[in-house]
Amino acid sequence: MNPYLAGVLLGLVVIAANFISGRSVGASGAIKSAIVAGVETVAPSHAENATFYKEFSQGHTGNPLNSWLVYQMLGVVVGGFLSGVISKRLTWKVEHNPKIQSRTRLIFALAGGVLFGIGSQFGRGCTSGSALSGMAVLSLGGFISMMAIFGTAFALAYFFRKLWI
Amino acid sequence: MGPLVVNEIISENTNLLLAFFIGIGFGFVLEQGGFSSSRKLAGVFYGYDAVVLKVFFTGAITAMLGLLFMSLFGWIDLNLVYVNETFIWSAIIGGVVMGAGFIMGGYCPGTSFCGAAIGKIDAMIFIVGLFLGVFIFAEGYPMWEGLYKAGFMGSPRISEFFNVSEGLFALFVIIAAVLMFWGAEWAEKKFPREEY
Numbered sequence: 001m002n003p004y005l006a007g008v009l010l011g012l013v014v015i016a017a018n019f020i021s022g023r024s025v026g027a028s029g030a031i032k033s034a035i036v037a038g039v040e041t042v043a044p045s046h047a048e049n050a051t052f053y054k055e056f057s058q059g060h061t062g063n064p065l066n067s068w069l070v071y072q073m074l075g076v077v078v079g080g081f082l083s084g085v086i087s088k089r090l091t092w093k094v095e096h097n098p099k100i101q102s103r104t105r106l107i108f109a110l111a112g113g114v115l116f117g118i119g120s121q122f123g124r125g126c127t128s129g130s131a132l133s134g135m136a137v138l139s140l141g142g143f144i145s146m147m148a149i150f151g152t153a154f155a156l157a158y159f160f161r162k163l164w165i
Numbered sequence: 166m167g168p169l170v171v172n173e174i175i176s177e178n179t180n181l182l183l184a185f186f187i188g189i190g191f192g193f194v195l196e197q198g199g200f201s202s203s204r205k206l207a208g209v210f211y212g213y214d215a216v217v218l219k220v221f222f223t224g225a226i227t228a229m230l231g232l233l234f235m236s237l238f239g240w241i242d243l244n245l246v247y248v249n250e251t252f253i254w255s256a257i258i259g260g261v262v263m264g265a266g267f268i269m270g271g272y273c274p275g276t277s278f279c280g281a282a283i284g285k286i287d288a289m290i291f292i293v294g295l296f297l298g299v300f301i302f303a304e305g306y307p308m309w310e311g312l313y314k315a316g317f318m319g320s321p322r323i324s325e326f327f328n329v330s331e332g333l334f335a336l337f338v339i340i341a342a343v344l345m346f347w348g349a350e351w352a353e354k355k356f357p358r359e360e361y
Binding site: 021053090124137151156 | 167168169170171175180181182183184185186187188189190191192193194195196197198199201202203204207208210211213215216219220221222223224225226227228229231232235240241243245246247248249250251252253255256257258259260261262263264265266267268269270271272273274275277278279280281282283284285286287288290291292293294295296297298299300301302303304306307309310312313318320321322323324326331334335338358
Protein backbone atom coordinates (compact mmCIF):
# COMPACT_ATOMS: atom_id res chain seq x y z
CA MET A 1 0.00 0.00 0.00
CA ASN A 2 1.22 3.50 -0.76
CA PRO A 3 2.86 4.71 2.48
CA TYR A 4 1.15 8.09 2.42
CA LEU A 5 -2.22 6.37 2.11
CA ALA A 6 -1.30 4.04 4.95
CA GLY A 7 -0.37 7.12 6.96
CA VAL A 8 -3.75 8.73 6.37
CA LEU A 9 -5.52 5.53 7.40
CA LEU A 10 -3.32 5.34 10.49
CA GLY A 11 -4.29 8.91 11.34
CA LEU A 12 -7.95 7.97 10.98
CA VAL A 13 -7.47 5.07 13.42
CA VAL A 14 -5.91 7.48 15.93
CA ILE A 15 -8.79 9.94 15.46
CA ALA A 16 -11.31 7.14 16.00
CA ALA A 17 -9.57 6.05 19.19
CA ASN A 18 -9.59 9.58 20.55
CA PHE A 19 -13.19 10.19 19.53
CA ILE A 20 -14.49 6.95 20.99
CA SER A 21 -12.26 6.38 23.98
CA GLY A 22 -10.71 9.74 24.77
CA ARG A 23 -7.27 8.23 24.40
CA SER A 24 -5.07 7.11 21.58
CA VAL A 25 -3.39 3.91 20.46
CA GLY A 26 -0.43 2.34 22.22
CA ALA A 27 1.42 -0.90 22.73
CA SER A 28 4.00 -1.09 25.50
CA GLY A 29 1.39 -0.48 28.19
CA ALA A 30 -0.20 -3.81 27.36
CA ILE A 31 3.11 -5.55 28.11
CA LYS A 32 3.24 -3.76 31.45
CA SER A 33 -0.30 -4.96 32.25
CA ALA A 34 0.65 -8.51 31.33
CA ILE A 35 3.77 -8.48 33.50
CA VAL A 36 1.83 -7.12 36.47
CA ALA A 37 -0.90 -9.73 35.98
CA GLY A 38 1.73 -12.45 35.73
CA VAL A 39 3.58 -11.41 38.87
CA GLU A 40 0.33 -10.98 40.80
CA THR A 41 -0.62 -14.53 39.87
CA VAL A 42 2.73 -16.22 40.39
CA ALA A 43 4.08 -14.23 43.35
CA PRO A 44 1.23 -12.32 44.98
CA SER A 45 3.07 -11.31 48.13
CA HIS A 46 5.90 -9.87 46.04
CA ALA A 47 3.34 -7.94 44.04
CA GLU A 48 1.86 -6.57 47.22
CA ASN A 49 5.20 -5.38 48.53
CA ALA A 50 7.27 -4.28 45.57
CA THR A 51 6.77 -0.63 44.72
CA PHE A 52 6.25 -0.99 40.97
CA TYR A 53 3.37 -3.44 41.29
CA LYS A 54 1.89 -1.63 44.28
CA GLU A 55 1.80 1.64 42.37
CA PHE A 56 0.15 -0.11 39.43
CA SER A 57 -2.65 -1.56 41.53
CA GLN A 58 -3.16 1.79 43.25
CA GLY A 59 -3.83 3.29 39.85
CA HIS A 60 -5.93 0.48 38.41
CA THR A 61 -8.87 -1.54 39.69
CA GLY A 62 -9.64 -5.11 38.72
CA ASN A 63 -7.63 -7.50 36.65
CA PRO A 64 -4.70 -5.77 34.94
CA LEU A 65 -5.49 -7.64 31.74
CA ASN A 66 -8.99 -6.16 31.56
CA SER A 67 -7.63 -2.98 30.03
CA TRP A 68 -8.20 -0.92 26.92
CA LEU A 69 -4.68 -1.46 25.66
CA VAL A 70 -4.71 -5.21 26.15
CA TYR A 71 -7.88 -5.54 24.07
CA GLN A 72 -6.38 -3.15 21.52
CA MET A 73 -3.23 -5.28 21.21
CA LEU A 74 -5.29 -8.43 20.73
CA GLY A 75 -6.95 -6.55 17.89
CA VAL A 76 -3.54 -5.59 16.47
CA VAL A 77 -2.61 -9.26 16.19
CA VAL A 78 -5.89 -10.05 14.44
CA GLY A 79 -5.62 -7.02 12.15
CA GLY A 80 -2.02 -7.73 11.27
CA PHE A 81 -2.90 -11.34 10.53
CA LEU A 82 -5.86 -10.37 8.33
CA SER A 83 -3.67 -7.97 6.41
CA GLY A 84 -1.05 -10.67 6.00
CA VAL A 85 -3.67 -13.07 4.68
CA ILE A 86 -5.09 -10.56 2.21
CA SER A 87 -1.67 -9.49 0.95
CA LYS A 88 -0.26 -13.01 1.02
CA ARG A 89 2.52 -12.12 3.39
CA LEU A 90 2.03 -14.95 5.87
CA THR A 91 5.35 -16.68 6.37
CA TRP A 92 7.38 -18.34 9.07
CA LYS A 93 10.79 -16.78 8.83
CA VAL A 94 13.57 -15.04 10.60
CA GLU A 95 13.85 -11.94 8.52
CA HIS A 96 17.41 -10.80 8.24
CA ASN A 97 20.00 -9.12 6.08
CA PRO A 98 21.49 -11.95 3.99
CA LYS A 99 24.96 -10.81 5.02
CA ILE A 100 24.38 -11.92 8.63
CA GLN A 101 23.14 -15.16 10.10
CA SER A 102 19.69 -15.84 11.53
CA ARG A 103 21.25 -16.38 14.91
CA THR A 104 22.83 -12.93 14.92
CA ARG A 105 19.52 -11.38 13.95
CA LEU A 106 17.70 -13.18 16.75
CA ILE A 107 20.27 -12.17 19.37
CA PHE A 108 19.88 -8.52 18.41
CA ALA A 109 16.10 -8.86 18.19
CA LEU A 110 16.11 -10.06 21.78
CA ALA A 111 18.50 -7.31 22.88
CA GLY A 112 16.44 -4.71 21.04
CA GLY A 113 13.31 -5.99 22.73
CA VAL A 114 14.86 -5.81 26.18
CA LEU A 115 16.01 -2.23 25.57
CA PHE A 116 12.61 -1.27 24.22
CA GLY A 117 10.95 -2.90 27.21
CA ILE A 118 13.07 -0.86 29.61
CA GLY A 119 12.97 2.33 27.54
CA SER A 120 9.21 2.24 27.08
CA GLN A 121 8.75 2.20 30.82
CA PHE A 122 10.96 5.26 31.31
CA GLY A 123 9.24 6.89 28.36
CA ARG A 124 5.78 6.01 29.68
CA GLY A 125 5.01 4.77 26.20
CA CYS A 126 6.67 3.67 22.99
CA THR A 127 6.58 4.96 19.43
CA SER A 128 2.87 4.23 19.25
CA GLY A 129 1.68 5.34 22.65
CA SER A 130 4.00 8.21 23.29
CA ALA A 131 5.34 9.46 20.00
CA LEU A 132 2.50 8.90 17.52
CA SER A 133 -0.38 9.37 19.92
CA GLY A 134 1.42 12.17 21.70
CA MET A 135 2.01 14.07 18.47
CA ALA A 136 -1.67 13.70 17.55
CA VAL A 137 -2.70 15.59 20.70
CA LEU A 138 0.30 17.92 20.56
CA SER A 139 1.78 16.49 23.75
CA LEU A 140 5.18 17.89 24.68
CA GLY A 141 6.20 14.58 26.26
CA GLY A 142 5.26 12.75 23.07
CA PHE A 143 7.29 15.11 20.94
CA ILE A 144 10.34 14.75 23.20
CA SER A 145 10.05 10.95 23.09
CA MET A 146 9.85 10.96 19.34
CA MET A 147 12.92 13.16 18.93
CA ALA A 148 14.89 11.05 21.41
CA ILE A 149 13.92 7.73 19.79
CA PHE A 150 14.59 8.69 16.19
CA GLY A 151 17.59 10.86 17.04
CA THR A 152 19.28 8.06 18.95
CA ALA A 153 18.51 5.46 16.30
CA PHE A 154 19.99 7.69 13.61
CA ALA A 155 23.03 8.41 15.77
CA LEU A 156 23.65 4.71 16.38
CA ALA A 157 22.79 3.56 12.86
CA TYR A 158 26.39 3.57 11.68
CA PHE A 159 27.48 1.21 14.49
CA PHE A 160 24.78 -1.34 13.71
CA ARG A 161 24.89 -1.03 9.94
CA LYS A 162 26.08 -4.60 9.48
CA LEU A 163 22.75 -5.84 10.77
CA TRP A 164 20.85 -4.13 7.98
CA ILE A 165 23.01 -3.25 4.94
CA MET B 166 -19.86 15.00 21.18
CA GLY B 167 -16.70 13.01 21.65
CA PRO B 168 -14.94 11.44 23.45
CA LEU B 169 -17.88 9.03 23.61
CA VAL B 170 -16.96 7.07 26.70
CA VAL B 171 -15.92 10.12 28.72
CA ASN B 172 -19.27 11.79 27.93
CA GLU B 173 -20.97 8.51 28.86
CA ILE B 174 -22.49 8.07 25.44
CA ILE B 175 -21.12 4.52 25.43
CA SER B 176 -20.43 2.23 28.38
CA GLU B 177 -17.02 1.15 29.58
CA ASN B 178 -17.63 -2.40 28.33
CA THR B 179 -18.57 -1.12 24.88
CA ASN B 180 -15.41 0.96 25.03
CA LEU B 181 -13.30 -2.14 25.65
CA LEU B 182 -14.97 -3.98 22.80
CA LEU B 183 -14.35 -1.06 20.49
CA ALA B 184 -10.73 -1.02 21.66
CA PHE B 185 -10.45 -4.47 20.13
CA PHE B 186 -11.82 -3.21 16.82
CA ILE B 187 -9.62 -0.14 16.89
CA GLY B 188 -6.74 -2.53 17.41
CA ILE B 189 -7.78 -4.52 14.36
CA GLY B 190 -7.73 -1.32 12.32
CA PHE B 191 -4.38 -0.34 13.79
CA GLY B 192 -2.77 -3.73 13.15
CA PHE B 193 -4.24 -3.94 9.66
CA VAL B 194 -2.98 -0.52 8.63
CA LEU B 195 0.46 -1.09 10.14
CA GLU B 196 0.85 -4.37 8.31
CA GLN B 197 -0.48 -2.93 5.06
CA GLY B 198 2.07 -0.17 5.41
CA GLY B 199 4.80 -2.80 5.56
CA PHE B 200 5.57 -2.32 9.23
CA SER B 201 5.64 -6.06 9.81
CA SER B 202 9.10 -6.14 8.26
CA SER B 203 12.11 -5.22 10.38
CA ARG B 204 14.21 -4.55 7.30
CA LYS B 205 11.68 -2.03 6.02
CA LEU B 206 11.45 -0.39 9.43
CA ALA B 207 15.21 -0.03 9.78
CA GLY B 208 15.47 1.29 6.23
CA VAL B 209 14.80 4.89 7.15
CA PHE B 210 18.05 5.01 9.13
CA TYR B 211 20.08 3.98 6.08
CA GLY B 212 18.10 5.73 3.40
CA TYR B 213 16.90 2.75 1.43
CA ASP B 214 13.33 2.73 2.72
CA ALA B 215 11.71 5.73 4.34
CA VAL B 216 8.35 4.05 4.92
CA VAL B 217 8.52 4.73 8.67
CA LEU B 218 8.95 8.44 8.14
CA LYS B 219 6.20 8.68 5.55
CA VAL B 220 3.61 6.64 7.41
CA PHE B 221 4.42 8.00 10.85
CA PHE B 222 4.38 11.66 9.99
CA THR B 223 1.43 11.43 7.62
CA GLY B 224 -0.41 9.60 10.39
CA ALA B 225 0.54 12.12 13.08
CA ILE B 226 -0.47 15.06 10.89
CA THR B 227 -3.74 13.48 9.77
CA ALA B 228 -4.64 12.78 13.39
CA MET B 229 -3.49 16.21 14.59
CA LEU B 230 -5.47 18.09 11.93
CA GLY B 231 -8.45 15.79 12.17
CA LEU B 232 -8.74 16.32 15.90
CA LEU B 233 -8.26 20.08 15.63
CA PHE B 234 -10.97 20.35 12.97
CA MET B 235 -13.33 18.10 14.90
CA SER B 236 -12.79 20.30 17.92
CA LEU B 237 -13.56 23.36 15.81
CA PHE B 238 -16.81 21.77 14.62
CA GLY B 239 -17.78 20.87 18.18
CA TRP B 240 -17.59 17.14 17.55
CA ILE B 241 -14.99 16.45 20.23
CA ASP B 242 -13.93 18.14 23.45
CA LEU B 243 -10.15 18.08 23.36
CA ASN B 244 -9.95 18.97 27.05
CA LEU B 245 -11.37 15.52 27.82
CA VAL B 246 -8.82 13.71 25.67
CA TYR B 247 -5.82 12.14 27.38
CA VAL B 248 -2.59 14.01 26.87
CA ASN B 249 0.34 12.01 28.18
CA GLU B 250 2.28 13.59 31.00
CA THR B 251 5.76 15.00 30.57
CA PHE B 252 8.49 13.88 32.93
CA ILE B 253 11.38 15.45 31.12
CA TRP B 254 14.36 13.29 32.20
CA SER B 255 12.52 10.01 32.05
CA ALA B 256 11.18 10.90 28.60
CA ILE B 257 14.64 11.65 27.25
CA ILE B 258 16.32 8.60 28.77
CA GLY B 259 13.47 6.36 27.72
CA GLY B 260 13.67 7.70 24.20
CA VAL B 261 17.41 7.15 23.98
CA VAL B 262 17.13 3.57 25.25
CA MET B 263 14.23 2.91 22.86
CA GLY B 264 16.19 4.38 19.98
CA ALA B 265 18.99 1.91 20.69
CA GLY B 266 16.43 -0.87 20.91
CA PHE B 267 14.97 0.18 17.57
CA ILE B 268 18.21 0.15 15.63
CA MET B 269 19.24 -3.18 17.15
CA GLY B 270 15.91 -4.92 17.11
CA GLY B 271 14.35 -3.40 14.03
CA TYR B 272 10.95 -3.25 15.68
CA CYS B 273 8.96 -1.33 18.21
CA PRO B 274 6.26 -2.95 20.36
CA GLY B 275 3.28 -2.30 18.08
CA THR B 276 5.07 -3.35 14.90
CA SER B 277 6.55 -6.43 16.55
CA PHE B 278 3.02 -7.71 17.21
CA CYS B 279 2.23 -7.18 13.52
CA GLY B 280 5.36 -9.00 12.49
CA ALA B 281 4.61 -11.84 14.88
CA ALA B 282 1.05 -12.00 13.57
CA ILE B 283 2.31 -12.86 10.09
CA GLY B 284 4.89 -15.35 11.31
CA LYS B 285 8.10 -13.38 11.67
CA ILE B 286 10.18 -15.26 14.22
CA ASP B 287 12.50 -12.29 14.84
CA ALA B 288 9.43 -10.29 15.84
CA MET B 289 8.40 -13.00 18.28
CA ILE B 290 11.84 -12.99 19.87
CA PHE B 291 11.67 -9.20 20.08
CA ILE B 292 8.41 -9.58 22.01
CA VAL B 293 10.10 -12.00 24.44
CA GLY B 294 12.71 -9.27 24.91
CA LEU B 295 9.96 -6.73 25.61
CA PHE B 296 8.58 -8.82 28.44
CA LEU B 297 12.07 -9.28 29.87
CA GLY B 298 12.80 -5.58 29.62
CA VAL B 299 9.60 -4.51 31.36
CA PHE B 300 10.22 -7.11 34.06
CA ILE B 301 13.77 -5.85 34.57
CA PHE B 302 12.44 -2.30 34.91
CA ALA B 303 9.77 -3.45 37.35
CA GLU B 304 12.14 -5.42 39.56
CA GLY B 305 14.79 -2.70 39.57
CA TYR B 306 12.22 0.05 40.09
CA PRO B 307 13.46 1.24 43.50
CA MET B 308 16.81 2.05 41.87
CA TRP B 309 15.36 4.43 39.32
CA GLU B 310 12.10 5.53 40.83
CA GLY B 311 13.54 8.96 41.55
CA LEU B 312 14.67 9.48 37.99
CA TYR B 313 11.38 8.11 36.67
CA LYS B 314 9.45 10.76 38.59
CA ALA B 315 11.82 13.68 38.17
CA GLY B 316 11.16 16.77 36.14
CA PHE B 317 7.36 16.61 36.13
CA MET B 318 5.97 19.29 33.84
CA GLY B 319 2.29 18.38 33.84
CA SER B 320 0.71 17.62 30.48
CA PRO B 321 1.61 20.64 28.42
CA ARG B 322 0.70 20.79 24.80
CA ILE B 323 3.65 21.82 22.63
CA SER B 324 1.67 24.81 21.40
CA GLU B 325 1.20 26.05 24.99
CA PHE B 326 4.85 25.43 25.78
CA PHE B 327 6.11 27.52 22.87
CA ASN B 328 3.23 29.93 23.19
CA VAL B 329 1.91 29.55 19.66
CA SER B 330 -1.58 28.56 18.60
CA GLU B 331 -2.32 24.92 17.90
CA GLY B 332 -3.08 25.62 14.28
CA LEU B 333 0.20 27.45 13.79
CA PHE B 334 2.14 24.63 15.38
CA ALA B 335 0.35 22.11 13.17
CA LEU B 336 1.45 24.20 10.19
CA PHE B 337 5.10 24.01 11.32
CA VAL B 338 4.84 20.24 11.65
CA ILE B 339 3.34 19.98 8.17
CA ILE B 340 6.11 22.09 6.66
CA ALA B 341 8.76 20.04 8.49
CA ALA B 342 7.14 16.82 7.33
CA VAL B 343 6.96 17.90 3.69
CA LEU B 344 10.66 18.77 3.80
CA MET B 345 11.40 15.38 5.33
CA PHE B 346 9.27 13.56 2.73
CA TRP B 347 11.14 15.37 -0.02
CA GLY B 348 14.44 14.35 1.59
CA ALA B 349 13.18 10.80 2.03
CA GLU B 350 12.25 10.43 -1.65
CA TRP B 351 15.70 11.72 -2.57
CA ALA B 352 17.40 9.30 -0.16
CA GLU B 353 15.46 6.30 -1.46
CA LYS B 354 16.67 7.01 -4.96
CA LYS B 355 20.22 7.62 -3.82
CA PHE B 356 20.60 4.53 -1.57
CA PRO B 357 18.51 1.87 -3.25
CA ARG B 358 18.57 -1.75 -2.20
CA GLU B 359 17.48 -4.77 -4.10
CA GLU B 360 14.37 -6.57 -2.89
CA TYR B 361 14.04 -7.25 0.80
